[in-house]
Amino acid sequence: xxxxxxxxxxxxxxxxxxxxxxxxxxxxxxxxxxxxxxxxxxxxxxxxxxxxxxxxxxxxxxxxxxxxxxxxxxxxxxxxxxxxxxxxxxxxxxxxxxxxxxxxxxxxxxxxxxxxxxxxxxxxxxxxxxxxxxxxxxxxxxxxxxxxxxxxxxxxxxxxxxxxxxxxxxxxxxxxxxxxxxxxxxxxxxxxxxxxxxxxxxxxxxxxxxxxxxxxxxxxxxxxxxxxxxxxxxxxxxxxxxxxxxxxxxxxxxxxxxxxxxxxxxxxxxxxxxxxxxxxxxxxxxxxxxxxxxxxxxxxxxxxxxxxxxxxxxxxxxxxxxxxxxxxxxxxxxxxxxxxxxxxxxxxxxxxxxxxxxxxxxxxxxxxxxxxxxxxxxxxxxxxxxxxxxx
Numbered sequence: 105x106x107x108x109x110x111x112x113x114x115x116x117x118x119x120x121x122x123x124x125x126x127x128x129x130x131x132x133x134x135x136x137x138x139x140x141x142x143x144x145x146x147x148x149x150x151x152x153x154x155x156x157x158x159x160x161x162x163x164x165x166x167x168x169x170x171x172x173x174x175x176x177x178x179x180x181x182x183x184x185x186x187x188x189x190x191x192x193x194x195x196x197x198x199x200x201x202x203x204x205x206x207x208x209x210x211x212x213x214x215x216x217x218x219x220x221x222x223x224x225x226x227x228x229x230x231x232x233x234x235x236x237x238x239x240x241x242x243x244x245x246x247x248x249x250x251x252x253x254x255x256x257x258x259x260x261x262x263x264x265x266x267x268x269x270x271x272x273x274x275x276x277x278x279x280x281x282x283x284x285x286x287x288x289x290x291x292x293x294x295x296x297x298x299x300x301x302x303x304x305x306x307x308x309x310x311x312x313x314x315x316x317x318x319x320x321x322x323x324x325x326x327x328x329x330x331x332x333x334x335x336x337x338x339x340x341x342x343x344x345x346x347x348x349x350x351x352x353x354x355x356x357x358x359x360x361x362x363x364x365x366x367x368x369x370x371x372x373x374x375x376x377x378x379x380x381x382x383x384x385x386x387x388x389x390x391x392x393x394x395x396x397x398x399x400x401x402x403x404x405x406x407x408x409x410x411x412x413x414x415x416x417x418x419x420x421x422x423x424x425x426x427x428x429x430x431x432x433x434x435x436x437x438x439x440x441x442x443x444x445x446x447x448x449x450x451x452x453x454x455x456x457x458x459x460x461x462x463x464x465x466x467x468x469x470x471x472x473x474x475x476x477x478x479x480x481x482x483x484x485x486x487x488x489x490x491x492x493x494x495x
Contacts, residue, residue, distance in 0.1 A: 153334035
């Protein structure tokens with residue numbers, strides 16, 4: 105007797121129906137004239153994002169306001185030898201093997217690496233005001249793998265002159281400024297974690313690679329990377345720092361259980377877990393953006409400038425010596441010795457035991473289903489596509 109076919113579970117059927125409905129909604133938003141970009145943003149934010157790379161090829165250009173007729177243009181040739189960034193780009197691309205799908209034939213990967221170099225150099229040549237940074241290639245390769253060379257070039261160029269513009273300045277001042285939003289967000293939600301991190305003097309350098317690569321450098325599963333790109337492309341340019349904050353908050357028990365030491369906390373936070381509940385964290389990041397918009401946090405972010413400057417000096421030194429933990433540990437010892445020598449009769453106060461806790465009105469809701477999504481989308485639409493975040 106043949107075994108009877110196992111019936112599909114109600115959850116599986118429900119998931120399939122939601123997926124089909126979403127694909128139909130995306131098709132509908134793309135088919136109307138004018139294209140319903142607000143609806144596409146909602147789809148990119150909501151659970152599952154844009155579902156497939158085929159859909160991303162159609163929707164990402166609308167999220168970045170890139171006209172599709174640009175695909176009719178032949179890309180110009182790249183003069184590698186006379187490009188000042190070529191040697192650094194080449195080194196970074198050669199080190200990018202882990203960003204390509206496992207099992208990809210060497211010949212195919214090498215061809216994509218050549219295209220990756222060309223895209224980067226082409227964007228930099230067209231926009232001499234932009235400065236290459238290490239980690240930029242992690243963003244570019246994501247677009248290349250999803251939408252191929254010609255469209256990737258157009259999307260990356262728009263992204264580089266808008267969302268990534270502050271990372272591509274001659275200095276890291278604006279990058280530091282964006283990182284300064286991290287601690288005020290954490291303080292709003294969990295002052296205990298904020299105070300612990302302040303006492304440990306860990307700073308925000310642990311989140312630098314998260315921010316400047318849109319997490320592409322630190323996440324090993326490409327599905328999670330493109331899901332985040334759906335979310336970030338649909339939102340305000342500061343959304344990645346909100347997502348960084350919710351990762352820290354998600355790990356709050358680990359943080360508070362850690363020894364209150366700069367090197368120890370830095371090491372813990374810089375090792376990002378790979379099994380994060382991405383949909384939940386995306387929802388929470390959207391909620392936090394609505395509750396604590398950048399305009400509300402701007403003054404506090406500015407007040408962190410001095411601390412950030414000190415932290416980034418550590419980062420520069422750590423980058424040179426390739427031993428960030430030892431650098432951070434040494435600086436902590438030096439600061440402790442200075443405190444003991446200059447104020448032997450003073451008392452260094454611990455953070456107040458009285459903690460302020462914020463009750464999040466919409467935390468845990470699926471952001472695409474409520475008022476939070478509308479606010480996030482409206483903010484993105486107001487910003488897109490040409491507002492410079494930090495003049």
